[in-house]
Amino acid sequence: MDFLNRVKxxxxxxxxxxxxxxxxxxxEFQNSTKIIxxxxxxxxxxxxxxxNSKVLMLxxxxxxxxxxxxxxxxxxxxxxxxxxFGGIPANPEYEVLLKALEIIKTENITYLLAVGGGSVIDGxxxxxxxxxxxxxxxWDILSKFIRTEKGMPFGTVLTMPATGSEMNSGxxxxxxxxxxxxxxxxxxxxxxxxxxxxxxxxxxxxNQISNGITxxxxxxxxxxxxxxxxxxxxxxxxxxxxxxxxxxxPMVLENPFYYEAAANYMxxxxxxxxxxxxxxxxxxxxVHSIGHELTAKFGIDHARTLAIIAPxxxxxxxxxxxxxxxxxxxxxxxxxTGTLEEKxxxxxxxxxxxxxxxxxxxxxxxxxxxxxxxxxxxxxxxIERNWLxxxxxxxxxxxxxxxxxxxxx
Ligand code: NZQ
Ligand code: ZN
Numbered sequence: 375m376d377f378l379n380r381v382k383x384x385x386x387x388x389x390x391x392x393x394x395x396x397x398x399x400x401x402e403f404q405n406s407t408k409i410i411x412x413x414x415x416x417x418x419x420x421x422x423x424x425x426n427s428k429v430l431m432l433x434x435x436x437x438x439x440x441x442x443x444x445x446x447x448x449x450x451x452x453x454x455x456x457x458x459f460g461g462i463p464a465n466p467e468y469e470v471l472l473k474a475l476e477i478i479k480t481e482n483i484t485y486l487l488a489v490g491g492g493s494v495i496d497g498x499x500x501x502x503x504x505x506x507x508x509x510x511x512x513w514d515i516l517s518k519f520i521r522t523e524k525g526m527p528f529g530t531v532l533t534m535p536a537t538g539s540e541m542n543s544g545x546x547x548x549x550x551x552x553x554x555x556x557x558x559x560x561x562x563x564x565x566x567x568x569x570x571x572x573x574x575x576x577x578x579x580x581n582q583i584s585n586g587i588t589x590x591x592x593x594x595x596x597x598x599x600x601x602x603x604x605x606x607x608x609x610x611x612x613x614x615x616x617x618x619x620x621x622x623x624p625m626v627l628e629n630p631f632y633y634e635a636a637a638n639y640m641x642x643x644x645x646x647x648x649x650x651x652x653x654x655x656x657x658x659x660x661v662h663s664i665g666h667e668l669t670a671k672f673g674i675d676h677a678r679t680l681a682i683i684a685p686x687x688x689x690x691x692x693x694x695x696x697x698x699x700x701x702x703x704x705x706x707x708x709x710x711t712g713t714l715e716e717k718x719x720x721x722x723x724x725x726x727x728x729x730x731x732x733x734x735x736x737x738x739x740x741x742x743x744x745x746x747x748x749x750x751x752x753x754x755x756x757i758e759r760n761w762l763x764x765x766x767x768x769x770x771x772x773x774x775x776x777x778x779x780x781x782x783x
Contacts, residue, residue, distance in 0.1 A: 396603040398654040405649050407541045408567040411641065413633070415571050416446040419487070420453060422529055422567045427485035429456045430478060432498050434490045435463060441577035443533055447489050457481055462490065465548040465555065465669055465676070466497035468513070471504075475512065478505050478526070486528035488565075491582075492537030492589075492676075495530050496545035499563045502526040515558055516547055522560035530568040534578055535640040536586035536677065538593060538647025540568035548670060555666040570644065572636035580627060584732040585677035587623045590643040591616060591728070592680040596659050597652040599688065599698050600766035611651045613705050618642045620706070623732050656766040661687050663764055664775055667752045672742050681729040681736045686781035688722045690774065694767065738782050749779035 410418050423429060429451060438444040448456075459474045477483065478501060488498035502525035504512035514520055522543075532540045539545065544559035575583065598612040619642050625635035645651070664687070665679030674682070688695060696718040703709035703721035712720065729736050738745045753776035756762070764770040770778075 396601070398603060398605045398608075399656070401653040403649065403653050404561075405541065406564045406566075407648075409541060409570060409644070410567060411570045412637075413571060413573060415569050416443065416531055417450045419447065419450040419529065419531065419567075419569060422569075423451075423454060423485055423487070424527075425453075427454055428481065428483050429454045429485045429487055430474065430481070430483040430501075431456055431458050431487045431489060432462060432474065432494055432501075433458070433460045433488075434494050435461065437577065438489055438533060441533075441574070443489065443531065443574060447487070447531055451487070457483065462494050462497045464491075464493045465546075465673075466493045466500065468500075468516075468547055468549040469551070471497050471500055471547070472512070474501055475504050484527075486526055488528060488530040489533065491532070491534030492539045492546075495532070495537070495539040495565070496547060498528050498530070499525070499539070499543075499545035500547050500558065502528050502563060503558065503560070513549075516549075516554075516556040519556075519558070522558065522562040525560075525562035527566050530565045532568055532570050532640075533574045534582060534586060535570075535572075535575065535643035536582075536589045538590070538644055540565060540570065541644050541648035546666065546676075553670045555670040557666075568644075570640055572633060572640045575626060575630045575636045575639065578630065581675075581733070583626055583630065584734055585675050586643060587619055587626075587639070587677075587732050588681050588729055588734050589677035590646040591619050592661060592677070592684055593646040594619075594651065595684060595725070596661060597655065597657045599695055599702065600656040600658055601694065602697050602701070603655055605655045608651055608653065608655050609701070611645075613702070615642050615646050615651070616702075616706050619646075620728060623728075627732065658766045660764040660770055660775075660778075663761070664752065664779060667755065668738070668748075671748065671751070672744075674741050678734055678741065681734045682738050682741070682782045683778065684729075685722055685726045685736055686778045688725070690778045690781060691765065691770070692718065692722075736782075738779075745783055749776040749783075752776065752779055 486498050488495045503522040505526045530540050543563040546557050548555045594612045594615050622635045622639045626639045661680050661683045664683045668674050668679040699718035699721040700714045703717045707724045709717050709720045753772040756772040
């Protein structure tokens, strides 16, 4: 077939599928993080941090001291002046981070090094922003959604694949006092480098590996499960990340010492949220916005809140998402029979079954018995914050959110 005939055929298919009016969106893409990936790479940090830096090394509740990562990092830092700040909790807590901010200022720290999962990295991003913030209170960065154009320089040693924070410029910070969890970010918050040694997963508890798989999978869903826009490559990037996660999930859960599986798991998590797959396409992120409320209220692990909300969200928004749901069912799970609607329904069931397969319950009542009133409370909070239109069409009202949460009980 000659070229013109091929073009005609593609156009006819697009018209038939009613897709001709949807074009890939314009975009700009810049991601400055240097990734150092592979076995025994942690020592490389010694040449990544500028000489003469005064380093604040940040870590979490102590896992790094039990699995040998702490020693490897300290060895890499042997030529630097280093102060340590441990104890950043999962869902990094504002009040704890303020203590680290004080140290940065009084000790004239010039470089931050996060050694941990999403929580430590996000906490470090907040500090990188707050250290240069000139306003009244660093809480403004979160409550007023102030973008960080310039932050302190920092690098990361990733100890837990999940969030993608090691290669993006976003962070999520919790304030326990007010049961709030807010996102922040900006171009000034890309890590300068991130070291990804897949061997770190050997010490991660199984429930956290399940969390990582679920979080990364949902990151892809948030950037994919919208409506078709003729972004063929982005769709296939997204589908391939989900297929890889599905393939490696049982392997890493069974044997975290299996390097090939660990490496694919780790890189999939990073690729799921480093900005690439969302370029030129509509994105949703309602599942995360609602999920954060469940962590803030009940302390449910981030990934698990997503597994609670996602199936209800897709069932509630079936009509607007059914084309992508059906495409997902076909391409990711090989569902080739049935009508569009039947395939789309199967897609949602497959998502839920996948979460169950990695031991993640998908109903709120499986995590807490005190869920009555949750939907109303989240609705009220979204109204208060003026979050009146969520999702890819900015059309989900707080009343819709209430119904989605009720469906997840
Ligand atoms: O604190 P330690 O003792 O280190 O233990 C941690 C923590 O208890 C443990 N852990 C981490 N690496 C380990 C390990 N245990 C043994 N061996 C290792 N190698 O795992 C527990 C969970 O760690 P955490 O950092 O909280 O997990 P995750 O990476 O899932 O991060 C979750 C946070 O990231 C935010 C979430 O909201 C949540 O606050 N997110 C950040 C995003 C971003 N910046 O782009 C996007 C995400 O959607 C997400 O919202
Ligand atoms: Zn997430």
